[in-house]
Amino acid sequence: MGTTWSIQFVAQDAPAGLQGRVQALLDVFVAELSHWQDGSLLSRFNRAREGSWHDVPSRFFHVVAAGLELARETGGAFDPTIGALVDLWGFGPRPAAALPPPETAIDAARQNGGWQRLEADPLAGRLRQPGGLQLDLSGIAKGLAVDEVAALLEGFRLRSFLVEIGGELLGRGLRADGLPWWVDIEAPPASALLPTRIALHGLAVATSGDYRRYFEQGEQRFAHTLDPRTGRPVDNKIVSVTVLHESCMIADALATAITVLGPEEGLALAERKGVAALVTAKAGPIHVEMLSKAAAAMAE
Template identity: 55%
Template sequence: MTSLGGATMGTSWSARIVAPVSGLPEGIAEGIEAVLARIVAQMSQWEPDSDLSRFNRAAPGAWRSLPPEFNMVLAAALVVAERSGGAFDPAMGALAELWGFGASGRAGEVPDAGEMAEALRLGGRACVEFDPLLLRACRYGRAALDFSGIAKGYAVDTVAAYLRGLGLSDWLVEIGGELRGNGIKPDGQPWWVDFEAVPGSPLPPIRVALHGLAIATSGDYRRNFEVAGRRYAHTLDPRTGMPLDNGVASTTVLHGECMLADAWATALTVLGPEAGLALAEREGLAMHMVIREKAGMREILSSGLAAMLE
């Protein structure tokens, strides 16, 4: 088995690949790096010349052509946004910038209430017009795309597709904690992985086999800042403009596509325990949620996940 890895998207990537009898194709690591570089060039808000950054700088009302992959990710993000009632929104980049969780990276200050109200009123998915058939979109007001809740998952799927295209069937791909597995290891075992644990959680670990499955986790412990004794998590509620304060420490979703596992994990986290579980049941999602309470931490499992663990 060959292990490869590197840096991408402000984090790391890794791939564990079982070589066929004929051996691995030459240049496979470089091929993966090229796949990831292409996605960054399209979808990174931290790269000023990316397609996403250029879209966000475009004059309001001006249509811009989109690369096919960008187009597909935006389409998927808008579907999750619609089905979650706006708990997920790929066009809240202006709001993320205000809170310091965007490309400027100036987290540490609570933004002015008037600025937040303006970003909410003049931003969000309602201020993006999208024509998926013609691969184009335009923005209005202060709408700015932010794919941080879906791009890593898409990158995992794209690397997986690259490996399949090389005729490889047994591998585990990971980017920043999002994973997708296929086939089996050399010992005949599937790719067993543990759910990402909340730091300090006493809850027992959950282990699953990623056989044709992907897993993504949204956690409030990854990025945050504190002001006057109050902690502000990096996940924002697109409906209120505020960082989450609903007790959700983490949400993990298992799905056939890592892109959708990524987006749904964010949406369910925003919705919180009751509404999040209700949506997971309605969408048939395999979800695990950890809630912080005064008495400690408790976990919620959707029926889809509970059935998988039986």
């Protein structure tokens, strides 16, 4: 997945074999869901022949189904089938042929993608490749990995821990000093805002931002979060979105969806879902923070 993982936990002794079990779980995770590994199950599905059905593991089907559900709810603002667009803009495993891509290439990638084209058979646990469709689960899979590592730790009878994978976190129980797992959500660079400190007590947190991966052409900046509805990087004044939820997978996906939808529609989605969301957006030369009702209640 191109990132790192870490775990902190409270126990008198480290459970035997814990690190190996976590790494083995994540290795299987990558083998199934990585957009960056040519031999992964996801990459093989992306290359599969038109019209072919594929039996997939329960984890694979679960995360795709969750992505499709959010795609329906957001009108395609979140879309797990944007792999071709991600590659086209140079945010995938290989450099882009041209940046920004030509309009014809963007149109072609959009036509090959689209969540409506992906057929899922929940009874059989299988997916149909309609031809040319490329899955990319980067906006949701990392959160699921956090959830699965947390479940593994609970299987080792650990009750107080903090899991982190690539900046997505989930905390359970309390630290050894009796305090919650405090984490700081960094303020965007060049802003006058202060970091936001939150307590992860039975909660996960995921952040989507436009200041980590981007490229510039002249005076124009292109961030890595793409709007599947236009085929282009988002340009709606949002700088970062942080979402808290019991499930890191859901927090991860919602952070992406809110980023694409923009401040007003994104916060409306957070209100409908009843989740705590912190949106940072540009307002002329300054940055402003906006909270969903659930986030404002947590801040009081």
